[in-house]
Amino acid sequence: MSVSVSVIITTQNRPSYLNRALESVCNQTLIPDEVIVVDDHSDVKLNSEFFKDCDKLNLKYIYNDKIMGGNYSRNLGISHSGSDLIMFLDDDDAWLPTKISRQVSIFRSVCVPILVYTGKQFVDSESLDVTTRYSSESNNEVQSDKIFDKNFVGSTSGVAVPKFWLEEVGLFDESLPSLQDYDLWLRLSNYCRFLWDQEFNLKYTVHSKTGSQISSNVDRNIHGVYCILQKYLISNSYVSFRQYFRLCFKLSRGLLKASVKNRSVLQLFTAFTIFRFMIRRLKG
Numbered sequence: 001m002s003v004s005v006s007v008i009i010t011t012q013n014r015p016s017y018l019n020r021a022l023e024s025v026c027n028q029t030l031i032p033d034e035v036i037v038v039d040d041h042s043d044v045k046l047n048s049e050f051f052k053d054c055d056k057l058n059l060k061y062i063y064n065d066k067i068m069g070g071n072y073s074r075n076l077g078i079s080h081s082g083s084d085l086i087m088f089l090d091d092d093d094a095w096l097p098t099k100i101s102r103q104v105s106i107f108r109s110v111c112v113p114i115l116v117y118t119g120k121q122f123v124d125s126e127s128l129d130v131t132t133r134y135s136s137e138s139n140n141e142v143q144s145d146k147i148f149d150k151n152f153v154g155s156t157s158g159v160a161v162p163k164f165w166l167e168e169v170g171l172f173d174e175s176l177p178s179l180q181d182y183d184l185w186l187r188l189s190n191y192c193r194f195l196w197d198q199e200f201n202l203k204y205t206v207h208s209k210t211g212s213q214i215s216s217n218v219d220r221n222i223h224g225v226y227c228i229l230q231k232y233l234i235s236n237s238y239v240s241f242r243q244y245f246r247l248c249f250k251l252s253r254g255l256l257k258a259s260v261k262n263r264s265v266l267q268l269f270t271a272f273t274i275f276r277f278m279i280r281r282l283k284g
Contacts, residue, residue, distance in 0.1 A: 001108050004084045005032040005100060006163075008077035010070050011091035012040040015050065017205075020128070022054055024094035024203075030101035033083050034058045038073040041066055071172035071180045074156070078166055086163050088156040092125070092205045095157075099201035103160040106197055113165060113192040115144075115185075118158045119200035125207045132206075137196050144189040147182075148239075148246040153194060156181045158202040165191055169238075173231075178224030183231075186247070187238045218262055222270050225251050229277045241281065248278050 007025055011018045018037070025035055035057045039046060041064045051059060062076060070090075078086060085107060089095065103116045120135040135154065146152065153159060169187040172180050185194075229248065232239040239247065252274045259267035 003104050003107050004082070005030075005034075005087060005104060005160075006077075006081035006083035006085070007032045007035045007087045007089055007100075008074060008081065009035065009037045009089045009091060010040060010073040010077070011037060011042065012067070013042045014091050015042075015044075015046065017092040019050075020094050021089050021091050022051075022057075024096075025089070026054060026056055027097050028095065028100045029097050030104060031056060032058075032087070032100060034060065034081065036060045036062065036077040036080055038077045039063045040068055040070065040073045069174060071174050071176075075171045075174065078163060078171060081163060084162060084164075085160055086166060087160045090155070090157045092207075093155070093157040094128075094203040094205075096121075096199075096201040096203070098199065100160075102197050102199050102201065106195060107160070107162075110193075110195070113162070115153070115159055115161045115165075115188055115192045115194050116197050117153045117160075117194065118197050118202050120154060120158060120202045120204040121200050123203050123205055125205055128203070128205065131203075134200055135204075137200075144192060144194045145243070147185050147189045147194065148243045149250055151182050151185065151250075153181075153185045155202065155204055157204065161188065161192070176224055176227050176231075178220045179228055180224075183228055186232075190238055218258070218264050218267055221258070222255075222267060225255065225270065225274070229274065233277055233281055244281050245278055248274050 009021055025032065037059065039062065045063050046061065060080060062080065064073065074088060087100065099118060106116050119137045121131040122133050123131055165188060168191065173183050176183055232244055252271045255267045255271035258264065259271065
């Protein structure tokens with residue numbers, strides 16, 4: 001079975017990281033049918049000279065006239081894609097050479113709707129060649145429904161998913177301030193089996209110098225939690241009564257852990273206020 005592949009890379013003001021991401025695509029054992037770079041209004045628009053080493057790629061460069069956000073940019077890339085299979089890559093991440101070929105081989109061998117994800121090798125932004133740890137994956141097939149207990153799929157940079165199913169569930173929710181990837185996995189879990197490709201083909205970059213960003217990230221994360229719970233409190237088409245309760249417990253556990261790490265009283269308070277959503281769902 002023939003499977004065409006589009007790689008969508010979102011970027012903003014990180015040309016050196018973007019160059020690394022593109023190099024990892026060029027080094028794939030299976031070259032994608034197209035690569036779509038969506039630039040979310042970087043200070044300097046990239047020219048053809050920047051992409052001179054990407055001659056083996058069928059590359060499209062789209063520049064947003066104003067800052068629209070990562071998920072608008074991903075959705076824009078999807079709309080410009082002409083392929084069956086979509087893979088995402090953040091500009092600060094990179095792939096090992098067999099990422100595309102491994103995931104395509106799984107799609108060719110399975111006849112049911114699936115989302116395939118790869119494991120992560122975590123690297124520090126100060127030492128990109130040194131793997132600090134690996135993500136924890138299960139060798140057994142994980143039921144898609146387990147996504148309500150744990151975001152085992154993780155980063156968008158590791159997934160491969162059919163364009164049809166992305167469009168069927170409504171793409172990325174651009175109104176969410178955070179957790180947009182997790183929200184998408186929740187909706188896809190009703191239609192697709194989630195399969196680990198048995199590899200660790202994603203170099204996932206952790207930025208070490210983020211101290212000044214902690215408070216803004218905390219606020220955005222809390223806002224995202226509230227938005228997701230409110231979203232599925234009103235709309236039950238994707239989330240059952242039981243799944244909603246599991247989602248509440250999952251998000252509250254995550255906030256409790258984060259409150260310890262960030263020493264955030266606000267996150268701790270939010271973790272406990274989540275239970276009022278459970279009460280409202282019961283009454284509804």
